[in-house]
Amino acid sequence: MSDAPPAAAPPPPANFAFWNVNGLIPRLSTSTPLIKEFIQRHSPDIIFLSEVRMLAESPTSQATPSMRDRKAQEDKRAFDAAFSRTGPFANYKLQGLSLHPSKRYAGTLLAVKETCQQPLNVSYVIPGSSPKPQPSSSSPPQKTKSITSFFTPSTTSKKRPLPSSLHDPDGRVIFAEFTSFHILHAYVPNNGSHPTSWHRRKSWDTLIETFFTTVRSNSNLHPSSFSSPAKPVTARVYAGGSEEV
Numbered sequence: 001m002s003d004a005p006p007a008a009a010p011p012p013p014a015n016f017a018f019w020n021v022n023g024l025i026p027r028l029s030t031s032t033p034l035i036k037e038f039i040q041r042h043s044p045d046i047i048f049l050s051e052v053r054m055l056a057e058s059p060t061s062q063a064t065p066s067m068r069d070r071k072a073q074e075d076k077r078a079f080d081a082a083f084s085r086t087g088p089f090a091n092y093k094l095q096g097l098s099l100h101p102s103k104r105y106a107g108t109l110l111a112v113k114e115t116c117q118q119p120l121n122v123s124y125v126i127p128g129s130s131p132k133p134q135p136s137s138s139s140p141p142q143k144t145k146s147i148t149s150f151f152t153p154s155t156t157s158k159k160r161p162l163p164s165s166l167h168d169p170d171g172r173v174i175f176a177e178f179t180s181f182h183i184l185h186a187y188v189p190n191n192g193s194h195p196t197s198w199h200r201r202k203s204w205d206t207l208i209e210t211f212f213t214t215v216r217s218n219s220n221l222h223p224s225s226f227s228s229p230a231k232p233v234t235a236r237v238y239a240g241g242s243e244e245v
Helices: 024-042 070-082 195-216
Strands: 015-020 046-050 092-098 108-113 121-123 173-177 182-186 236-239 242-244
Touching: 015 024, 024 070, 046 182, 092 173, 108 173, 108 182
Parallel strands: 015 046, 015 236
Antiparallel strands: 046 108, 092 108, 121 173, 173 182, 236 242
16 A cells, blocks of 8 residues: 655646737747747746637537638647647646637637646636627627637647637636636727727626626625635736736
């Protein structure tokens, strides 16, 4: 009988990087060495990317999404390579990806270092909001029937895609629940120059205000897990070239 001590639990993430990548695939084609250098230097435990601008359309009637154009095939190969053992995200697990269903627009991504504690749950709407958000002003309602991603790298476990009713229609939200904290990442819509976009931003701000009011009252934010407020953590954050402790 072995007397070896049990393996230590992985540490919770405490080092975060947030980046508006403004198109992940073009960025990978021009800046992979710089991305690798940043990750090696700062070694973030969590990486959030916004405005990844990848297409996620798939027929709702088929189990396997189709990729109809050569560009989509090229995007998938580049994305898989980024999470391969030679890619910039080699030591990370893709834990969240929410994309616009029919356009290379908006979209968010969550990657967590392999040696860290992984999220207990990941969801794609602002906690406390309706599970079926209003359609995006950038796409007609019929185009939001199938938000899912066929970009999941082969190195990750295969999970059944969430239906579009459980995603923000532009893929703007990732909410991750960890043992000691919960984190909301969002690519916030701007005010735009049309009344439709003003109303969209007003609705968004109302949802965010409601979310933080709920947090302050220590109420449950998501039915999947927490019944008590998250414990505070000390974190280092990298965003837009700045550092905050």
